[in-house]
Amino acid sequence: MTRTRVVRGFAPLEACPVVFSEYAAALGQYKLVFDDLLAWETWAYDMVKKPVVGVIVTLPCTAKLPRNKGDIHKTKIRIAKRVVRLPGSRQQIMDIESQNVHNQCGTYALLHLLNNICENRHIENDSILSYIREKTFHASPGERGTLIENTHEIQELHAKFEQKGQSVITNEQEEIASHYVTFVVVDGDLYELDGALDFPVNHGRAAPDELLQNQTIYVLPP
Template identity: 30%
Template sequence: MTKFVSCLGMKPTWQFGDVYGLDPELLSMVPRPVCAVLLLFPVTEKYEAFKQEEEEKLKDQPQVSPDIYFIKQTIGNACGTIGLIHAVANNQAHLEFEPDSPLKKFLEQTSKMTPEERATFLEKDESIRVTHESSAQEGQTEAPSLDEKVNLHFIAFVNVGGHLYELDGRKPFPIAHGKTSEDTFLEDAIEVCKVFMARDPQEVRFTIIALSKDSY
């Protein structure tokens, strides 16, 4: 993933890395600070039923922070790319970009758009699509080819204004998960990830990735 965003002009001052376990000892091995967490999980019948119930329950929820950058997913297997965009777009104050960064340019061009307009703009963005496809050809699990049938999905967790948000391009809006802070963000996001895992206890196809400040 670091290579993917590097190809799009993000400087490697922050790095994506696997979270190898959920207990405090293993979480303590994750470099800090962490500004985003990505969760790869299986899309099962249980999850789809929960997703539908959640949307119905939250459709009248209070307005989320206007500072959140949210983009809908309209391209089949672009969830990895959407997750990366969500992670990067909501942490631009921390991250650094090359002067000619296609990703930074995309974020600037879409900053005032609606989530649906951003999705349409992404469909036509050749630089991001080409990078996605080249990553897929290298066999990276986070970037399957856009026409391949998969049942795994990426979502992002970010801290915006001291609140933990789940950003999923398949959902109609960001999901708020309560307050968080820079110091507790990883642990707070992991608690939400545990809920996903508990929903499908027979499943083992879960991967958690943290975007951490490079300590070297």
């Protein structure tokens, strides 16, 4: 693969299951299917195909959403009752990337999901995803983010998939309007993975088969 630094503006990904499913396959994870969760009630959960291995949540960017890592850190410590920072050994197990590129939170959320679920046996050999995992196994979140930023194939894929979906993106609409955050269960704990943070947020114990049930997740400040 050719890997050169790409500097350009990006548009956000549309929150569309087809877009994320095709993007995951293009990265090398071809066994996942994304689905919309229409509401938080039980009837909506029952409509989603099982098993659920992870959740990507779309948050509106309002004045209440912190804009920098320091503010986000303070906000999460204040509002999430069971926030803990992982010890160094666990940070090597979980894959956490720091987002360095404007409007690429969808790509980082997708990578956070793909790199932290148990379905890794379905990753294609010699794929972009396998390359990223190999090169960043012992890397820090910042180093992972830099590698993603400098990997030409990922930048080109984002540019391709930002054009897909039902929305038409213009230059005036490239200003960020929403933010993607990933939730996965690792070793029996529910973790929030956000490209705006350098660490995972632990939301307490959770069973993988109950990922969308009986979970109260605090993300935005009141």
